[in-house]
Amino acid sequence: xxxxxxxxxxxxxxxxxxxxxxxxxxxxxxxxTYRVEDTINRICSSKENIKEVDSFVxxxxxxxxxxxxxxxxxxxxxxxxxxxxxxxxxxxxxxxRQFVNQDISLEKGMKTLDEINNIPGYPKYLKILGGSYVxxxxxxxxxxxxxxxxPSFIASFISLIILDKLSKFNLTFFIDRFxxxxxxSLLAIFAVKLGIGVNLDKIIIGSIMYLVPGVSITxxxxxxxxxxxxxxxSKGIEAILSALAIAFGVGIVLNLKSKGWI
Amino acid sequence: xxxxxxxxxxxxxxxxxxxxxxxxVNSIIPSGISGGASWSLYYIMFSILNDKILATFMGxxxxxxxxxxxxxxxxxxxxxxxxxxxxxLVPGAxxxxxxxxxxxxxxxxxxxxxxxxxxxxxxxxxxxxxxxxFTRTIRRFKRQN
Numbered sequence: 001x002x003x004x005x006x007x008x009x010x011x012x013x014x015x016x017x018x019x020x021x022x023x024x025x026x027x028x029x030x031x032x033t034y035r036v037e038d039t040i041n042r043i044c045s046s047k048e049n050i051k052e053v054d055s056f057v058x059x060x061x062x063x064x065x066x067x068x069x070x071x072x073x074x075x076x077x078x079x080x081x082x083x084x085x086x087x088x089x090x091x092x093x094x095x096x097r098q099f100v101n102q103d104i105s106l107e108k109g110m111k112t113l114d115e116i117n118n119i120p121g122y123p124k125y126l127k128i129l130g131g132s133y134v135x136x137x138x139x140x141x142x143x144x145x146x147x148x149x150x151p152s153f154i155a156s157f158i159s160l161i162i163l164d165k166l167s168k169f170n171l172t173f174f175i176d177r178f179x180x181x182x183x184x185s186l187l188a189i190f191a192v193k194l195g196i197g198v199n200l201d202k203i204i205i206g207s208i209m210y211l212v213p214g215v216s217i218t219x220x221x222x223x224x225x226x227x228x229x230x231x232x233x234s235k236g237i238e239a240i241l242s243a244l245a246i247a248f249g250v251g252i253v254l255n256l257k258s259k260g261w262i
Numbered sequence: 263x264x265x266x267x268x269x270x271x272x273x274x275x276x277x278x279x280x281x282x283x284x285x286x287v288n289s290i291i292p293s294g295i296s297g298g299a300s301w302s303l304y305y306i307m308f309s310i311l312n313d314k315i316l317a318t319f320m321g322x323x324x325x326x327x328x329x330x331x332x333x334x335x336x337x338x339x340x341x342x343x344x345x346x347x348x349x350x351l352v353p354g355a356x357x358x359x360x361x362x363x364x365x366x367x368x369x370x371x372x373x374x375x376x377x378x379x380x381x382x383x384x385x386x387x388x389x390x391x392x393x394x395x396f397t398r399t400i401r402r403f404k405r406q407n
Contacts, residue, residue: 030283032341085284086342093339121284130281134349137275141268141301142355205358209275210282214349217383218341221390247361254365 004105006047012068014106015050019043020077021113023055023062026092030084032219033057033231039096040064046100059231081170084215091116124164131210132157135184139206144199151191152206159183160210173213173238174245180211181249189253189262208250213242265302272301272350279346289332289342296328297347304351314353318382321351322389323396330397344390353382 006012023040027033037057044053044066052067061078095116099109121127135156136149144152159180166179184207188200197203216239224232256262276297280290304321308314329344356379363372 031339035339035341086280086289086339086345087284087286090286090289090338090342094337122281127282127284130278132278134275134278134282137271137278138350138354141271141275141350201358201362205355208358209349209352209354210279212349212352212354214279214345214352215283215341217352217386218345218348218390221387222341222344222394225391225394243357247357250358251361251365254362258365 004047004103006049006068009068009071011106012050012066012073014110015044015047016064016066016073016075018106018109018113020064020075021110021117022092022096023057023064024077024079025113025117026089027057027059027062027079028082029088030082030086030215030219031089031092032222032226032228033059034223034226034228035089035093036062037228039093042096042100057228057231059234085121087121088116088119091119128157128160128164131160134210135207137206138209139199139202142202142205144202144206148197148199148203148206151188151197152203154196155184155187155191155203155207156210158187159207174241177211177213177242177245178249181208181246182253183249184208184211185250185253186262189257204250208246211242211246213239216242265305268305269298269302273298275350276346279349283346285342285346286338289336289338292332292336293343293346296325296332296343297350299328300324300347301350314356314378315381315385318351318353319385319389322348322386323393324389325351326390326393327397330393348386348390351382351386353379356382 006015019040022043023036026036026039037055040055040062041053044050044064050066050068054065056063060080061076063074063076065072065074092113095112098104132153136153139148139152140146162183163176163180185204188197188203188207191197191203192200216235220232220235220239223235253262273294277290277294280293285293300321303324304317307317307320311317325344325347329340329347332343333340356375360372360375360379363375
């Protein structure tokens with residue numbers, strides 16, 4: 001048990017700031033909503049004189065309400081920029097368990113969370129390389145010949161770099177994926193025209209795979225499973241729209257090709 | 263031999279995805295193994311049964327179960343392992359062929375491919391759901407004993 005006790009209203013505020021910060025870090029890095037809810041509730045109800053802890057988490061923000069000596073505190077936090085960093089989810093999850101089971105003061109907890117939030121992920125170019133490797137190996141997995149590895153690697157590498165440059169304009173996930181699929185399939189066609197690749201279909205399939213909304217799919221299923229059908233539905237729709245965006249991007253390029261314009 | 267090659271390809275693809283999603287360093291290799299194993303199961307089952315939907319279900323079930331097991335072993339959230347591992351099963355190829363048939367005005371084939379994509383996506387969801395229920399039941403059973 002955590003032996004630091006809540007003494008006054010200021011401590012309640014500190015505790016809820018801590019819980020909110022933990023929840024925000026998890027949510028904005030792509031955690032499932034039920035996990036965020038668990039974490040917030042766990043942090044708040046670890047103190048003995050805090051009662052009636054309730055949180056309501058959706059994909060784009062959350063409410064937290066708790067009772068201290070008959071007084072009810074309610075907070076609302078809006079979370080907007082959702083990126084993906086599985087490591088931060090894991091670290092905050094670990095932290096919340098440590099916070100409950102060990103003697104960590106509120107100030108020290110806040111400092112640890114701050115450190116977790118500022119941990120740099122993998123360097124940008126390693127991530128881009130990872131995404132491009134995905135594409136290369138996928139074209140092999142779907143039955144492409146070894147010569148197809150390089151063109152699909154290059155196609156997704158270039159489009160990932162362009163997407164990274166575009167990311168500062170804060171386009172929505174739909175436009176992002178559309179542009180990604182469009183560029184990848186365009187580059188794949190050029191690669192085949194230049195004679196680097198053999199099977200156009202395998203190259204395109206491989207080079208769009210890095211756009212697949214893996215996190216939305218997993219989270220929507222797991223959220224629905226744990227009874228959180230609201231977030232489950234919204235993430236499911238995000239996954240479907242992403243798939244549609246990819247299909248549109250590829251479809252336009254294929255259409256142009258069938259008309260002989262490329 | 264071809265299964266071994268497929269395992270290798272999907273192993274590296276899953277590792278690439280784990281890096282792309284910023285997974286913790288010591289979880290990258292295990293999630294690669296789980297992704298590779300599930301794709302290999304899909305590949306074997308597809309060559310035996312000739313049914314993409316059932317094969318996808320089995321693959322997704324394996325990812326889910328391995329994800330929960332690895333989550334206990336490495337003390338990390340299960341999503342860290344499931345998210346990269348599920349990606350090889352996502353019907354990207356079906357999506358592409360649906361679109362290419364639509365563009366070629368080959369609507370009958372497009373409907374065939376599109377339906378298959380839809381049911382493969384449903385099979386992924388079912389696979390994860392069943393594996394979650396499966397592991398939860400085992401855990402409850404163990405706690406009772």
